[in-house]
Amino acid sequence: MALLTQNSELKPHRIWNWTIPAWHTRLEDGSIFKTCPQAGICAKLCYARNGTYLFRNVKAAHDRNLRMVLDNPDLWETQMKQELQLPKFNRIIGPRQLPYPVEYDDLGEWMRGWVVSGLPAIRIHDAGDFFADWYLERWMNIADANPHLLFYAYTKEVSLFRRYEGRLPPNFRYLFSTGGLEDHLIGDDRHAEVFPTREALDEAGYMSQDANDLLAIMLPTSRIGITANNISHFKKKMAGRTFGDMTKEKRKGRQA
Ligand code: SF4
Numbered sequence: 265m266a267l268l269t270q271n272s273e274l275k276p277h278r279i280w281n282w283t284i285p286a287w288h289t290r291l292e293d294g295s296i297f298k299t300c301p302q303a304g305i306c307a308k309l310c311y312a313r314n315g316t317y318l319f320r321n322v323k324a325a326h327d328r329n330l331r332m333v334l335d336n337p338d339l340w341e342t343q344m345k346q347e348l349q350l351p352k353f354n355r356i357i358g359p360r361q362l363p364y365p366v367e368y369d370d371l372g373e374w375m376r377g378w379v380v381s382g383l384p385a386i387r388i389h390d391a392g393d394f395f396a397d398w399y400l401e402r403w404m405n406i407a408d409a410n411p412h413l414l415f416y417a418y419t420k421e422v423s424l425f426r427r428y429e430g431r432l433p434p435n436f437r438y439l440f441s442t443g444g445l446e447d448h449l450i451g452d453d454r455h456a457e458v459f460p461t462r463e464a465l466d467e468a469g470y471m472s473q474d475a476n477d478l479l480a481i482m483l484p485t486s487r488i489g490i491t492a493n494n495i496s497h498f499k500k501k502m503a504g505r506t507f508g509d510m511t512k513e514k515r516k517g518r519q520a
Pocket residue numbers: 286287299300302303304306307309310311312390391392393420
């Protein structure tokens with residue numbers, strides 16, 4: 265069974281996905297395992313805890329992925345590396361069309377080479393996060409073994425990534441995303457903020473990644489904007505606020 269999958273949004277951009285359950289799941293021994301240890305208000309507004317993600321077969325596939333990682337990390341890493349040997353991950357098809365408004369000259373050396381090759385990208389985690397140092401290190405090994413592929417991730421694990429600054433391979437990119445317990449540790453870093461509307465995103469001076477998920481790591485700004493999914497009960501909870509706003513309000517409430 266394939267470890268990496270594609271959905272209709274990512275397919276046109278040659279992006280493959282790896283995913284584990286969102287927020288937490290129950291393991292076979294009955295214990296709860298947190299897959300997103302630094303999730304905050306995002307857990308209540310999580311797209312991956314809604315709709316098709318709740319289908320029994322989808323949930324089972326995500327649980328299976330997590331179990332593989334936890335039960336035998338060596339075997340999982342080996343299988344992931346083997347899957348990435350398949351021709352579909354190694355076909356050089358020529359230059360990618362750069363998503364507007366990214367310019368070739370704005371990209372660093374590694375990214376320019378990758379764009380010219382047209383090789384795929386691997387998005388680590390459609391749902392879930394880097395729940396432990398060793399798990400991040402496994403992904404670093406996988407990226408190291410595939411220096412021609414781009415690996416990227418959104419993460420709320422700010423302090424974890426701080427500890428690994430300068431040690432990630434050049435083909436492993438990440439950005440922080442708001443709505444987590446460590447939002448207050450995000451400084452000038454590249455980060456994604458979730459806005460209730462596109463107008464609010466533009467007004468705040470963020471650049472949207474809506475047209476192509478790769479914009480999140482390619483745009484020449486550290487302020488990446490995401491427009492909230494059109495899920496009515498989530499929009500109601502957001503009540504015109506960003507994930508960052510909601511997190512700040514919650515922190516203030518706790519401190520008061
Ligand atoms: S970190 Fe991401 S996947 Fe996890 S609960 Fe938050 S929004 Fe969902």
